[in-house]
Amino acid sequence: MSDIGSAKVRLYVEQPLGQGQSVPLTRDQAHYLFSVMRMGVGDVVLAFDGASGEWLARVAESGKRGGTLVCESQTRPLQMPPDLWLLFAPIKKARTDFIVEKAAELGAARICPVQTAFTNAERIRQDRLQAHAVEAAEQCGGTYVPEVCNLQKLDTVLADWPEGRRLMFCDEALVGAGRSLGDAPRGPWAILIGPEGGFSGAERDRLRALPFAHPVSLGPRVLRADTAAVAALTVWQQALGDWT
Amino acid sequence: MSDIGSAKVRLYVEQPLGQGQSVPLTRDQAHYLFSVMRMGVGDVVLAFDGASGEWLARVAESGKRGGTLVCESQTRPLQMPPDLWLLFAPIKKARTDFIVEKAAELGAARICPVQTAFTNAERIRQDRLQAHAVEAAEQCGGTYVPEVCNLQKLDTVLADWPEGRRLMFCDEALVGAGRSLGDAPRGPWAILIGPEGGFSGAERDRLRALPFAHPVSLGPRVLRADTAAVAALTVWQQALGDWT
Numbered sequence: 010m011s012d013i014g015s016a017k018v019r020l021y022v023e024q025p026l027g028q029g030q031s032v033p034l035t036r037d038q039a040h041y042l043f044s045v046m047r048m049g050v051g052d053v054v055l056a057f058d059g060a061s062g063e064w065l066a067r068v069a070e071s072g073k074r075g076g077t078l079v080c081e082s083q084t085r086p087l088q089m090p091p092d093l094w095l096l097f098a099p100i101k102k103a104r105t106d107f108i109v110e111k112a113a114e115l116g117a118a119r120i121c122p123v124q125t126a127f128t129n130a131e132r133i134r135q136d137r138l139q140a141h142a143v144e145a146a147e148q149c150g151g152t153y154v155p156e157v158c159n160l161q162k163l164d165t166v167l168a169d170w171p172e173g174r175r176l177m178f179c180d181e182a183l184v185g186a187g188r189s190l191g192d193a194p195r196g197p198w199a200i201l202i203g204p205e206g207g208f209s210g211a212e213r214d215r216l217r218a219l220p221f222a223h224p225v226s227l228g229p230r231v232l233r234a235d236t237a238a239v240a241a242l243t244v245w246q247q248a249l250g251d252w253t
Numbered sequence: 254m255s256d257i258g259s260a261k262v263r264l265y266v267e268q269p270l271g272q273g274q275s276v277p278l279t280r281d282q283a284h285y286l287f288s289v290m291r292m293g294v295g296d297v298v299l300a301f302d303g304a305s306g307e308w309l310a311r312v313a314e315s316g317k318r319g320g321t322l323v324c325e326s327q328t329r330p331l332q333m334p335p336d337l338w339l340l341f342a343p344i345k346k347a348r349t350d351f352i353v354e355k356a357a358e359l360g361a362a363r364i365c366p367v368q369t370a371f372t373n374a375e376r377i378r379q380d381r382l383q384a385h386a387v388e389a390a391e392q393c394g395g396t397y398v399p400e401v402c403n404l405q406k407l408d409t410v411l412a413d414w415p416e417g418r419r420l421m422f423c424d425e426a427l428v429g430a431g432r433s434l435g436d437a438p439r440g441p442w443a444i445l446i447g448p449e450g451g452f453s454g455a456e457r458d459r460l461r462a463l464p465f466a467h468p469v470s471l472g473p474r475v476l477r478a479d480t481a482a483v484a485a486l487t488v489w490q491q492a493l494g495d496w497t
Contacts, residue, residue, distance in 0.1 A: 088473065107351075114480050116472065150475045227487075228360065228496040229332065231394045236358050236483065243471075243487040252472040 016065060018046060018054040019147045021154060022078075026061040031069070032078040039076045042068070055084060057146075059154045062087040087152050090116035091250045092197040094174075096123045096166065097238055098204035099130040104235040108202075109138045111235075113145035113155050115242040116250065121158040121199075123166055127206035133160045163201075163212065167219070176201055176222045179241050180208060190248035193223055198249065200241045205234055260309060262290060262298040263391045265398060270305040270324050275313070278320040287315045299328060301396045306331040331396050334360035335494045336441040338418075340367050340410065341482055342448035343374035348479040352446075353382045355479075357389035357399050359486040360494065365402040365443075367410055371450035377404045407445075407456065411463070420445055420466045423485050424452060434492035437467055442493065444485045449478055 020042075024032050034042065042048045049071050056066040056078060063085040066078035095117040099105045105122075112120045120142065122133050139157040146154045170176075174197040177190065201216070208216065216222055227240050246252045264286075268276045278286065286292045293315050300310040300322060307329040310322035339361040343349045349366075356364050364386065366377050383401040390398045414420075418441040421434065445460070452460065460466055471484050490496045 239483040240487040243484040
């Protein structure tokens, strides 16, 4: 029970990790490790805090309501995603959860639900979506967890747009007419995915007029919003991200 | 109620469509149109049969157990996807459904569940997966429905491999080492996505030795099988398909 190969659980913890560091477990984590996974003192997990890479950590204390891990050695360095935000209009619950999971897996640095003219959602459960991003990072071997922002109006986001960040704007009305990302500059970017009903005429006009916006086509078929999110993240990572 | 803009329903039908053609409705279709959508005689739908494009069709008869449409005019020509097959190892039900839906949306011509060494699924519900492909085509404006094959062993599929078809093989062990599709030839292709547990050593050796196989990397993160399927379809469509 002593090496990395025997660690069957990856755990995101909020406490900073480091050599010899003690890490208190939350009640939920203790329940998962000791009741669900039937682990005990001496067993090892892989832990990451989103900032210090991945660590082999051994259970030093176990209890029904808590426990302690002790970090033994770093198993992987921190791997930051590129400086890419995903902006998307929330859709039905399962598909919104899916978008957050996939954005975390595919390496978005920040996930921002935005309210557009045709967005049905009035609010989101930010805590629930953040938990999905954590779980996706735990599952896919990530050492970083993207921040899930609170729901903001698209108008507000565009009005406060940070200087120097480019926007890849995927619009189904662009079928066959979008630009390629092939010669676009690297640096901070965001991807914007519209809601199932598309953007309103006013939104589309505004987006097209933005000097930092790059309209991109995702092929000749109309894609659902969740498909478009995964396809757009793939297109961007291939052209400008860390896939090459 | 006479033009294409008022058609709120897209319907896949098995009967061949054409000018003036009468189309009998199944019991399920009649229930959907007349009970769920509360349509009646004179209302219009968009219908496609997977071979004749999309047609504006008007309800001529409506009943509880059936009804008839009459084709009035073709609204879109048939758009065939590229000659691309998606081979994937079935995973949990919801994620398998998702892969089929996304493959139909992203333009795969055939969807083939394959049993690998580490595939848990002993069988699939081919009829249910085919229905998902139909629903995805109805939703996304497609005029073609990819065929969902029955579950076959990967070994059998590879032993019967059709001459001239290339295989894009996505293996998480390839991180950073895959070839690019940039200069690969167009023509018939298949994408192969492994199960959550990856390929076995023997499978990997066999796949790598195949003269028609192109190993491709999907970036530095480990992707879930369903994410990998969408990302791989996107990469292929961009490089060799109909997105350009």
